Amino acid sequence: MPISSDQAADALGEVRRTARRTSVLRGYSFAAPHFWLWGVVWLLGYTVAWWRPAAAGSFWAALDLVGFAGSALLARSASRRAARPAGQGMGRVMAMAATGVGFVVATYVILAPHSGLQFAAFPPLVVAAIYTGVGIWQGLRWSIIGVVLAALTVGGYLLWPDYFLPWMALAGGGALLLTGWWLRHA
Amino acid sequence: MPEAALAGQPDELIHQPLRLRIMAALNSLPTRETLEFTRLRASVQATDGNLGAHLATLERAGYIAVQKDFVGRRPRTRVMLTPGGRAAFAQHVAYLREIIDRASATGTPGEPGAP
Numbered sequence: 278m279p280i281s282s283d284q285a286a287d288a289l290g291e292v293r294r295t296a297r298r299t300s301v302l303r304g305y306s307f308a309a310p311h312f313w314l315w316g317v318v319w320l321l322g323y324t325v326a327w328w329r330p331a332a333a334g335s336f337w338a339a340l341d342l343v344g345f346a347g348s349a350l351l352a353r354s355a356s357r358r359a360a361r362p363a364g365q366g367m368g369r370v371m372a373m374a375a376t377g378v379g380f381v382v383a384t385y386v387i388l389a390p391h392s393g394l395q396f397a398a399f400p401p402l403v404v405a406a407i408y409t410g411v412g413i414w415q416g417l418r419w420s421i422i423g424v425v426l427a428a429l430t431v432g433g434y435l436l437w438p439d440y441f442l443p444w445m446a447l448a449g450g451g452a453l454l455l456t457g458w459w460l461r462h463a
Numbered sequence: 464m465p466e467a468a469l470a471g472q473p474d475e476l477i478h479q480p481l482r483l484r485i486m487a488a489l490n491s492l493p494t495r496e497t498l499e500f501t502r503l504r505a506s507v508q509a510t511d512g513n514l515g516a517h518l519a520t521l522e523r524a525g526y527i528a529v530q531k532d533f534v535g536r537r538p539r540t541r542v543m544l545t546p547g548g549r550a551a552f553a554q555h556v557a558y559l560r561e562i563i564d565r566a567s568a569t570g571t572p573g574e575p576g577a578p
Contacts, residue, residue, distance in 0.1 A: 280473055282566030285559040288483060292556060295484045296491035299498070299506040306502065463505070 301416035302463055308419075309461040310351050311370075316453030318344040319401075323446035326397065345374045377403060394438055401430045401449055418463065422456045471558035474551055476524055481509055482517050486552045489527060489544040497530065497541035518542060526551055 280288075322340045326333035352370045381400050390396040405427035412420025429452060433444040477486050484507040489498060498506070504514050521527045526548030530541045544552070 280478070280559070280562055282563050285562040288478065288480075289556065289559050289563070291480065291484060292487040295487040295507060298508075299488040299491045302502055302506055303492070303498075 304415050305418060305460040305463040307355055309457045311348050312422075312453050312457035312460060314347045314351065315344055316450045316455075316457060318450075319453055320446050320450030323397075323442045323450065327442035327446065330393075341378075345371070348374070373407075377407060394434065394441055397442060397445070398430055398434045401426060401445060405430060418456075418460060422452065422459075425452055471554060471561055473558055474555040476520065476526070477552060477555045479517070481507060481513060482521060484508075485514070485517060485521060486526065486544070486548065486555075489542060490549060490552050492544070494549070495543065497543040500540040500542065503542055521548070524548075 318340050322333075322337050325336045329336070348370045377400075381403055384399065384403075385396070390399065405423045407423070408426065409420045409423030412418065412423060426449065429448045430445065433441045433448065437444055477483055485503065488503055488506040492498060500514070504511065507514065509517075518527065518529060522529050525545060528543050528545050530543070532539055532541075
């Protein structure tokens with residue numbers, strides 16, 4: 278079976294494209310349950326923040342802990358199914374969580390928000406920026422959800438400031454839940 | 464001066480375009496990790512029937528292992544590369560690279576039979 282150098286180059290290009298596509302789809306599959314989990318976290322967190330503003334801080338702190346613990350368990354479960362060392366996936370999830378939380382806290386220290394609305398709108402914007410950045414390397418769908426989340430956050434902030442919290446519960450949390458479904462079926 | 468023969472050999476079973484994509488998709492996974500049929504179909508952009516036929520060919524050659532089970536009532540098919548399949552794929556890719564390297568070194572255009 279003689280193979281020319283052009284045919285060999287085409288075949289190697291196809292190998293690279295297929296490996297890349299597989300990696301992207303694998304990433305979507307891994308991420309889907311995390312989006313479902315955090316969709317529920319946002320739904321509950323923003324709803325309670327609107328309904329019981331005095332309890333919002335402690336409720337969000339508890340919810341975030343539950344969310345991060347849940348993400349770590351999901352990562353461990355995925356590692357087990359893939360017969361990989363569990364620490365690798367969990368470590369990455371924890372590192373990403375620490376990066377996001379650390380960045381938000383550091384920004385609040387340096388640029389203290391002037392209102393509760395700003396305080397509530399900044400974290401989802403950071404999350405949106407992370408997703409958009411991840412998408413540049415790991416697949417277009419990440420960037421799409423990042424841009425959509427940013428648009429929902431800024432839109433709600435500017436257009437319906439009085440209803441920003443329920444807006445983020447429904448539109449933000451709902452978008453995360455739908456994203457989980459979208460990634461699952463990619 | 465006659466050219467030296469290429470060190471490697473092409474693997475005709477793997478070189479078929481869809482089978483090459485199947486092997487590339489499975490090779491990109493960590494060792495022993497499986498890929499579900501539906502996700503593999505999306506990765507290699509094939510139809511159910513076409514993918515099934517080529518998977519059977521690769522399984523007969525011992526390059527892949529196919530596991531079938533049920534999740535609840537839903538049948539599930541998972542596919543993974545065997546150690547032999549991984550080695551054969553690596554050898555075939557090395558052969559393709561060798562052809563390109565040889566053509567680059569001699570400056571000859573790609574022509575079947577004269578790589």
